[in-house]
Amino acid sequence: MTDQLKIITTEDGSHSLYHEGLKESYHSFHGAYKESLHVFLIYGLDSWLAHNPKKMPIRIVEVGFGTGLNAWLTLVWAEQNQIPVLYHTLEPYPISKEIYSQLNYIDQNDAIWHYHKYFQLLHDVEWNKGGPVSEYFNFKKDQVTLEEAQLYPSDVVFFDAFAPSKQPELWKKDLLQKIVDSMRPGAVFTTYSAMGQFKRDLKELGLRVENPPGPPGKKEMTRAWKDPI
Structure with missing residues (x-):
């Protein structure tokens, strides 16, 4: 799968990857860096x-480590705010x-x-093992599919498939159920997609769905909360 990848430059000047087999990019053409931040x-x-x-x-669970951009930005956030983060990411096809x-x-x-230096380090960390990468960032990446993964309880879900x-x-819906079941009360699920059926499925699974403004090039995105019982 990874032999079909090529590096592209998005509109904000940051790189993404384009998968020639899927005819799909890893990030928005309007700006990879801005999309991840937003x-x-x-x-x-x-x-x-x-x-x-x-x-x-x-506690963060990410579906789709991809280029590592989300994980690296989160590490920077954790260090700047001096807030400890436990980050678990899934990626069946590492680059x-x-x-x-x-x-x-x-x-x-x-x-x-x-x-x-931490961007390279996140990629160099051995797969399927975890540990501290910096003072406030504990990291584990598993080379598995979402179907195969054992999900830890999460406060924040980055769904970046x-x-x-x-x-x-x-x-x-059955895989979304797996994620929802792992979310702790008060947890938030966030993704770039605003597909109607997807949002309806999240609501049926008990999440409170919101439609914040999307990143550059997108009208909306999806954020969903698992409210405390």
């Missing part, structure tokens, strides 16, 4: 913290060092450039 940090992590200012560590060593995310923001039209099996 969908997962601002409307995911920041929103959860605003509702739970004293609940730590924050090669030849590819991730060329990605330009560390060049997108001079204010966080000094965290550049390929689009429903490209990998519909990942957006089916």
